[in-house]
Amino acid sequence: MSKNLFTERYSPMYFNTGRLVTKDELETLFEAARWAASSYNEQPWHFIYAGRDQLEQFNALLSVLNEYNQGWASSASVLLVAVAAENLQQTGKPNGYALYDTGQAVAQMVLQASMMGLQGHQMGGFDKEKARKELNIPEGYQPVAAIAIGEPAPLKEIPQEFAERANEKRQRKPLSDFTHQGRF
Numbered sequence: 001m002s003k004n005l006f007t008e009r010y011s012p013m014y015f016n017t018g019r020l021v022t023k024d025e026l027e028t029l030f031e032a033a034r035w036a037a038s039s040y041n042e043q044p045w046h047f048i049y050a051g052r053d054q055l056e057q058f059n060a061l062l063s064v065l066n067e068y069n070q071g072w073a074s075s076a077s078v079l080l081v082a083v084a085a086e087n088l089q090q091t092g093k094p095n096g097y098a099l100y101d102t103g104q105a106v107a108q109m110v111l112q113a114s115m116m117g118l119q120g121h122q123m124g125g126f127d128k129e130k131a132r133k134e135l136n137i138p139e140g141y142q143p144v145a146a147i148a149i150g151e152p153a154p155l156k157e158i159p160q161e162f163a164e165r166a167n168e169k170r171q172r173k174p175l176s177d178f179t180h181q182g183r184f
């Protein structure tokens with residue numbers, strides 16, 4: 001397949017630890033998320049973030065990840081936790097699309113990262129309750145996913161424990177497995 005935005009994006013297993021993401025780059029990533037579509041244009045997403053040069057905050061974000069994820073995500077240039085506002089601003093009623101919309105915003109962010117020579121690796125493997133406490137997430141907001149962003153490390157510089165996964169051929173189901181003309 002030819003190079004394209006979607007196949008170029010991938011989840012790296014290690015990042016170049018010497019590469020810091022600049023304030024401008026970070027802003028471009030957030031801008032990509034900002035323009036995501038959302039139900040009622042609620043924009044329910046929030047991002048808690050820290051660069052690896054903001055050591056204390058970076059370590060707090062790192063500490064909520066599970067041990068396996070900490071192993072590779074410690075090399076990231078920026079760590080983030082995406083958080084969804086659970087209720088609609090207008091009515092206060094639950095927003096049934098809060099997670100969906102937050103996922104779309106993250107998807108746009110990681111595609112933007114890919115276009116900039118960076119990559120993002122999303123994680124569900126983190127302690128949501130710990131994140132609430134450590135990162136000061138208020139009631140009514142739900143931690144959704146953690147994200148590690150940086151410049152991917154060259155394959156030969158990936159620690160052995162992660163190299164095998166990094167070398168695996170990326171697989172996807174064929175279209176026929178998930179497309180249904182007319183009815184399921």
Ligand SMILES: Cc1cc2nc3c(=O)[nH]c(=O)nc-3n(C[C@H](O)[C@H](O)[C@H](O)COP(=O)(O)O)c2cc1C
Nearest residue numbers: 009010011012068069121122123124125126145170
């Ligand atoms: C919501 C979500 C949660 C994920 N959780 C983890 C995780 O905890 N640890 C991990 O190493 N990868 C995690 N991943 C990365 C997936 O394993 C990865 O996206 C998938 O294998 C496809 O690979 P690709 O992103 O390189 O295309 C997660 C991805 C998503 C979207």
